[in-house]
Amino acid sequence: MNEEEYYGLIRPYEDAQQMLLTRLDVLNHSLYGEAQSRPIHNIQDRIKSRVSIEEKLKRKEKEVTVENAKDYLQDIAGIRVICYFVDDLYNLLGILKQQSDLIVIRERDYIANPKPNGYRSYHLIIGVPVYCLDGMEYFPVEVQFRTLSMDFWASMEHRVSYKKNREDRERLTVELRNYAEMLVRVEKRFEMYNENAKQQTVSHEEGTAGGVKDADAD
Numbered sequence: 001m002n003e004e005e006y007y008g009l010i011r012p013y014e015d016a017q018q019m020l021l022t023r024l025d026v027l028n029h030s031l032y033g034e035a036q037s038r039p040i041h042n043i044q045d046r047i048k049s050r051v052s053i054e055e056k057l058k059r060k061e062k063e064v065t066v067e068n069a070k071d072y073l074q075d076i077a078g079i080r081v082i083c084y085f086v087d088d089l090y091n092l093l094g095i096l097k098q099q100s101d102l103i104v105i106r107e108r109d110y111i112a113n114p115k116p117n118g119y120r121s122y123h124l125i126i127g128v129p130v131y132c133l134d135g136m137e138y139f140p141v142e143v144q145f146r147t148l149s150m151d152f153w154a155s156m157e158h159r160v161s162y163k164k165n166r167e168d169r170e171r172l173t174v175e176l177r178n179y180a181e182m183l184v185r186v187e188k189r190f191e192m193y194n195e196n197a198k199q200q201t202v203s204h205e206e207g208t209a210g211g212v213k214d215a216d217a218d
């Protein structure tokens with residue numbers, strides 16, 4: 001695949017990715033209203049490089065052509081949405097899936113069903129309509145939804161272990177799975193503190209409202 005073919009291939013994927021990023025941004029500031037309870041911590045995005053596309057097609061034993069890239073790769077455009085809490089993550093992706101012009105091509109819930117190595121994340125491949133002069137076509141964008149702690153584990157595991165042939169693989173796999181389980185426990189503690197904080201804010205607001213009333217009465 002030459003450079004011109006590569007840039008021709010990725011253009012509509014960039015458009016699809018951009019549209020999805022805008023929708024996620026809108027959901028982030030409109031989902032709960034208050035700025036301090038926005039569900040997303042950060043969003044990352046990338047378009048697969050020419051080399052990665054070529055390598056992946058070869059791994060799949062497909063000839064390296066633009067047609068095969070379109071037919072066999074669904075992660076040319078990728079977005080990673082990092083949330084604070086699991087509930088927010090499900091809320092967000094549930095609402096995104098309901099947007100009537102998008103289509104869900106594939107979803108994998110590695111949060112409800114973590115991979116045996118401990119990997120947790122929710123993978124959604126969404127078809128985004130891209131309109132050009134000669135009509136409309138859906139382009140897939142892979143969206144990975146994670147919490148901060150899932151992202152911490154996956155990023156570190158990706159660095160030290162994913163797709164690497166290490167001599168200490170067996171021992172490391174066990175150790176990393178333990179860390180994944182620890183992080184689930186830590187995440188649950190933070191969820192509990194977040195619920196506490198919300199309840200305390202509500203009761204504080206109720207208390208303040210009462211105080212204002214009293215002051216007015218004076």
Ligand code: 0O2
Pocket residue numbers: 075108115117119123153154155157158162
């Ligand atoms: P990289 O290096 O991140 O680009 P497919 O995309 O269809 O070839 P599969 O297995 O059907 O692959 O899809 P799956 O399981 O949804 O995984 C896709 C992506 O999720 C991977 O992309 C990784 O980014 C991430 N992922 C999946 N499993 C793991 C894991 O065990 N550890 C970590 N750290 N990340 C994982 P790539 O292209 O495989 O890799």
